[in-house]
Amino acid sequence: MRTWYRNLDYVTVLAWIGLVTVGLVAIYSTTHGEAQKYLLDTVRQNFERQLLWATICIVGIVIALMLPVRFYQKAAYPAYIFSLFLLLVALIFGREVNGARSWIYLGSIGFQSSELAKVGTVLAVAQLLSSRRPNSSNVRFGLAAVGLLLIPAVLIVLQNDTGTALVFIALAPIMLFWSGLPLNIVLLLVSPAVAGYLTIVYWPAALAFAILFTAGLYWRTKDYRITALAGIFTAGTMATALFALAQVLKPHQVARIISFTNPEAEEFRSGVGFHLVQSKAAVGSGGLFGKGFMEGTQTQGRYIPGQSTDFIFSVIGEEWGFVGAILVLFLFALFLIRLVSLGTQVKHPFGSMVAAGAAGIYLIHVFVNVGMVVGLLPVIGIPLPFLSYGGSALLANSAMLAIALSLHMRRDDFSIYGY
Amino acid sequence: MYPERHTGSLHGQSMEEYRVRVRIFIGIILFATSVLGLQLFRLQIINQDEFREVSRGNALRDLRVLPARGAIYDRNGTLMVHNEPTYTVTLTPRYFDSSKIGLLAQLMEVPDSVVTAKLAEARRWNSYRPSPSFRNVPFEIYSRVQENAYLLPGVGKEIDQKRRYLAEARAAHALGYIREINRAELDNLEDQGDGANEAKYRQGDLVGKTGVERRYESFLRGIPGSAFKVVNVHGLEVKSYQDGQEDTAPSSGYDIHLALDIEVQALAESLFVNKRGAVVALDPTSGGIITLVSKPDFDPAVFSQPLDTDTWQYLNDNPEKPLYNRATMNRMPPGSTWKPFMSLMSLAEGTIALEGANSTYYCPGYHPVGRGQFFRCMGAHGPMNVRNGIKNSCNTFFFEMARRMDISTFKKYANMFGFGVEAPTDIDEQTAGLIPDSAYFNALDPDWDVGYTMNLGIGQGDMGVTPMQLARYVAAVANKGLLHAPHLVDYLEDPGTGERVEPPDVPDPERIPISELFFDVVRDGMRLVMEQGTGRLSQIPDIPSGGKTGTAQAPGGMKDHSVFIMFAPFDDPQIALAVQCENAGFGGDCAAPIASLIAERYLKGELPDTYETRFRMNRALNAKSQTLPELRSKATPESATPGEAASDLARANG
Incomplete structure (x- = not known):
């Protein structure tokens, strides 16, 4: 008899180990350099704590791999409900950390409810979309899935953590796309985000995008309703964004949004642009091979706020240079593609959806986080999966991966009836 | 896949x-x-270069490493001034653990409240940067704090240098002092556009303010090095940049070797109890300054510590002016010490001869111009030649010498001996003195006549010379016409390489265009002063010497100034000096024994315990300067009337 883990995908496991190790190395550099004497005691032990969390994650992954697929299918909705409950508890009783009221403390151990909610939500959406009968309404299921994503997103916005909420919203087109939503509709759903981004960076580009996108959709679909929606979504987003920046938002909010386009400007560099100026300086000064482990002047001097959490990538960029940073990006790409392909190997849609949902969540995090660190995107406070310091995020992301791996490993155990 | x-x-x-x-x-x-x-x-x-610049600008500090300031030695190689570390304990409130207040207070041996107050003070300035909260901490306490550093986060250390004065003599006006550079000096350095200096000085740096410390600042200071440090976002030093590969070491300042003899200096200073005055002793063979005293003085070590207001006020406002360098700035008439000069001038100009009919002038006890009233002599000396005129200090003879001289020739010869001009010396604090010319008298009184200029013949009236100028002049008389540039610094030495550098701006000696024959006669006269005249009580046992007493009129009804010039040994002069005791009376009373003791100490290396030594010592120590009116408890009427001035003049014959 072959062992229970015979189908485990070791490539993904190795990629996970690689990413977590890179994160630990970077965290070590931020806490064990010669500047350690200036660190508060709570920060000083970040590396040891993260190491402990990584160990806990390994145990968790082993446990997750041993659970049967039926367990996850059955647990999907209860986990989702429990996630919402935790979000509410955090909103009411939670502790505020960095402005977001998303932390629940049990004694001295705190965890971030919004991170754990990602697992429950992905499971629930996967369960919903995979339980669809072939003849049932696509629109109803689609809207229900969006609803499942919107409820935690709203709660997290109320916790004042817009960045994490955006992850849930951005997950909608990805999971719907995976479950069969026509590409045109997906593009339609994504287009406002692109139009909005371009408006902030360079509004004529947004205008060009609106025209080209609308024309392109017409060329693809020859459908006037979709074309009209495309025009309304893109041009509307652009107009709304321009109006909001000029009229509605207060100057400090405008500054937060647009500062990333030119953080070095006099009015931003010491305020909202400080993160980005310092982060770009760190990454850029790393050059081809970097300044060396624990030799980064920006890192050791703690110029970048949140350098062990949201800005961990700046540490890699500075100390390991272009070579190191590109290797990490390559590792991420490999990991994500592998994960997607694992999903395709699972015949049952639940397993496939979980893998795609997890990959989608990681992709959003990686793109938004690294985009922020290298100055392509505004500062949106979400961590880099597996690398950033933070126990709840590491645990939640690892759990999601473990479930996807488990479902892939036990792909033959799924009911042939599809539920 | x-x-x-x-x-x-x-x-x-x-x-x-x-x-x-x-x-x-x-x-x-x-x-x-x-x-x-x-x-x-x-x-x-x-764009890596651009960001590398940004990151360097952020995180790298080019810290200055100050070089060791040069030490100062005397002519025998005795260390006079060097540096000692001062220890400062700093507090960085952001990192200080307030539960450790008690521990720190116990280690520092101060009450808890002091630490609390220092912490509050530091916090008001900057929570993230180390404040120099405890300065000049004794080494024992400093090392005790360092031993417990691991228990005391936010407690740091700084080591600075301060000047340490080892010698028993102060030599305050020769050495000068150093203090924090002020705004004007910083601006001045920038105005000069001296890029090197500009980079060298910053706010808070110590710089020489007077004396050798100021004049040789650029040599003493050395060249600061730099150390690149990674600093964090709060400006705190984290580590060296690239293990110090780009650092440069400071190079220490030059050590200075003075011509000063510290033991002679110490003796000279000790002789000035209860006196105001000055001594300048020169080596007549080189112009090196053996002793430079100005009393009252100050302890230069007070500037090594933060100066309290009272001390600073005392130094600046005391009527006796302790900061004032009397040796080079006190302008007063030379009195009869002027007579050798008058003799040399008259001989050189031929208004008196060495031999024959024109070699004497008859002294009836007064000069005929004054008709027995104003231009009186101390006695009826009879026929006087140059030698006897000097020996007897005959006023009549020198009134006549002045009468035969026109004022511009007088000024020309005075300038030749270094009077009325600033000396080419390495002491910045000096005055040119006053040698009047016709323009001066025209401005004073359009109807001026010989009555004004005849006073000059006996070193009184409208003229002023400094002790430094007198010493330079007597040195020139001693070596028969070679006028040296007086200088404190003998040579500079690079402490690293041992390379010696001659002090800059010490010009070659000038030859005074007067025949040696005339010098010989004047020197003979000065020897007679020591052996038979007014200096005979101040002879150096076994060593023949030349000298001349002087008694300079003091304004304001004060006691006369006691002046003495001297050189020794007579045949091979090794020391030439001028001593001035303010308001201490007759030249032979105060200045002469002091000069004699200094010369003897220098020539013999010690003062033998003999009757002659004790005799001169008693006279020197018992002499006193009359208390300044500002310091007297009761105000006394001052401002001499013209009549009093005339009688002063009559008394003044030295």
């Missing part, structure tokens, strides 16, 4: 459509990471 093994469909999609979706998803992943990768390429490869 692509889904070839995939069979069947998902959600009723066709297999083909599903494959397209997988490819699109993978395409999005590759697109997203490529965008990020391209931006990394832009930042890290294309």
Whole structure:
């Protein structure tokens, strides 16, 4: 008899180990350099704590791999409900950390409810979309899935953590796309985000995008309703964004949004642009091979706020240079593609959806986080999966991966009836 | 790794459509990471230089490493001034653990409240930067704090240098002092556009303010080095940059070797109890300053510590002016010490001869111009020649010498001996003195006549010379006409290489164009002064010497100034000196024994315990300067009337 883990995908496991190790190395550099004497005691032990969390994650992954697929299918909705409950508890009783009221403390151990909610939500959406009968309404299921994503997103916005909420919203087109939503509709759903981004960076580009996108959709679909929606979504987003920046938002909010386009400007560099100026300086000064482990002047001097959490990538960029940073990006790409392909190997849609949902969540995090660190995107406070310091995020992301791996490993155990 | 093994469909999609979706998803992943990768390429490869600059500007501090200031030695190689470390304990409130207040207070041996107060003070300035909260901490306490450093986060150390004065003599006006550079000096350095200096000085640096410390500042200071340190976002030093590869070491300042003899200096200073006055002793063979005293003086070590207001006020406002360098700035008439000069001038101009009919002038006890009233002599000396005129200090003879001289010739000869002009010396604090010319008298009184100029013949009236000028002049008389540039510094030495550097701006000696024959006669006269005249009580046992007493009129009804010039040994002069005791009376009373003791100490290396030594010592120590009116408890009427001035003049014959 072959062992229970015979189908485990070791490539993904190795990629996970690689990413977590890179994160630990970077965290070590931020806490064990010669500047350690200036660190508060709570920060000083970040590396040891993260190491402990990584160990806990390994145990968790082993446990997750041993659970049967039926367990996850059955647990999907209860986990989702429990996630919402935790979000509410955090909103009411939670502790505020960095402005977001998303932390629940049990004694001295705190965890971030919004991170754990990602697992429950992905499971629930996967369960919903995979339980669809072939003849049932696509629109109803689609809207229900969006609803499942919107409820935690709203709660997290109320916790004042817009960045994490955006992850849930951005997950909608990805999971719907995976479950069969026509590409045109997906593009339609994504287009406002692109139009909005371009408006902030360079509004004529947004205008060009609106025209080209609308024309392109017409060329693809020859459908006037979709074309009209495309025009309304893109041009509307652009107009709304321009109006909001000029009229509605207060100057400090405008500054937060647009500062990333030119953080070095006099009015931003010491305020909202400080993160980005310092982060770009760190990454850029790393050059081809970097300044060396624990030799980064920006890192050791703690110029970048949140350098062990949201800005961990700046540490890699500075100390390991272009070579190191590109290797990490390559590792991420490999990991994500592998994960997607694992999903395709699972015949049952639940397993496939979980893998795609997890990959989608990681992709959003990686793109938004690294985009922020290298100055392509505004500062949106979400961590880099597996690398950033933070126990709840590491645990939640690892759990999601473990479930996807488990479902892939036990792909033959799924009911042939599809539920 | 692509889904070839995939069979069947998902959600009723066709297999083909599903494959397209997988490819699109993978395409999005590759697109997203490529965008990020391209931006990394832009930042890290294309624009890396720009960001490297930003990051260097941020995180690197070019810290100055101050060099050791040069030490100062005397002519025998005795260390006079060097540096000692001062210890400062700093507090950085942000990192200080307030539960450790008690521990720190106990280690520092101060009450808790002091630490609390210092902490509050530091916090008001900057929570993130080390404040120099405890300065000049004794080494024992400092090392005790360092031993417990691991228990005391936020407690740091700084080591600075301060001047340490080792010698028993102060030599305050020769050495000068150093203090924090002021705004004007900093601006001045910038105005000069001296790039090197500009980079060298910063606010808070110590700089020489007077004396050798100021004049040789550029040599003493050395060249600061630099150390590149990584500093964190709060400006705190984290580590060396690249293990100090780009650092440069400071190079220490030159050590200075003075011509000063510290033991002679100490003796000279000790003789000035209860006196105001000055001594300048020169080596007549080189112009090196053996002793330079100005009393009252100050302890230069007070400037090594933060100066309290009372001390600073005392130094600046005391009527006796302790900071004032009397040796080079006190302008007063030379009195009868002027007579050798008058003799040399008259002989050189031929208004008196060495031999024959024109070699004498008859002294009836007064000069005929004054008709027995104003231009009186101390006695009826009879026929006087140059030698006897000096020996007897005959006023009549020198009134006549002055009468035979026109004022511009007088000024020309005075300048030749260094009077009325600033000496080429390495002491910055000096005055040119006053040698009047016709323009001066025209301005004073359009109807001026010989009555004004005849006073000059006996070194009184409208003229002023400094002790430094007198010493330079007597040295020139001693060596028969070679006028040296007086200088404190003998040579400079690079402490690293041992290379010696001559002090800059010490010009070659000037030859005074007067025949040696005339010098011989004047020197003989000065020897007679020591052996038979007014200096005989101040002879150096066993060593023949030449000298001349002087009694300079003091304004304001004060006691006369006691002046003495001297050189010894007579045949091979090794020391030439001028001593001035303010308001201490007759020249032989105060200045002469002091000069004699200094010369003897220098020539013999010690003062033998003999009757002669004790006799001169008693006379020197018992002499007193009359208390300044500002210091007297009761105000006394001052401002001499013209009549009093005339009688002063009559008394003044030295």
